[in-house]
Amino acid sequence: MVSQKVMIKNPTGLHLRPAGILCKEAMQFKSMITFSFKGSTANAKSVLSVLGACIKCGDEIEFTCEGEDEQIALKALVGVVESGLGE
Numbered sequence: 001m002v003s004q005k006v007m008i009k010n011p012t013g014l015h016l017r018p019a020g021i022l023c024k025e026a027m028q029f030k031s032m033i034t035f036s037f038k039g040s041t042a043n044a045k046s047v048l049s050v051l052g053a054c055i056k057c058g059d060e061i062e063f064t065c066e067g068e069d070e071q072i073a074l075k076a077l078v079g080v081v082e083s084g085l086g087e
Helices: 016-026 047-052 070-082
Strands: 002-007 032-037 040-043 060-066
Touching (some): 002 070, 016 047
Antiparallel strands (some): 032 060
């Protein structure tokens, strides 16, 4: 199991479009991928879970990946968030 914190840079937070991009990236991996925010844990492969977390610009989330491709998955997810999720 690996984990890393990352700050959301999107000016509008994780609304539908960036949430979809995040989930699409997470679904490419076999590992179980979750993220923690304000004491709650959500499935990073579920758009509804990502939207339900109500993540705003400047919020910090922590990804946790567990499985056979956990290292690659974590690196990819942190990279896509740091690149701005297409915005």
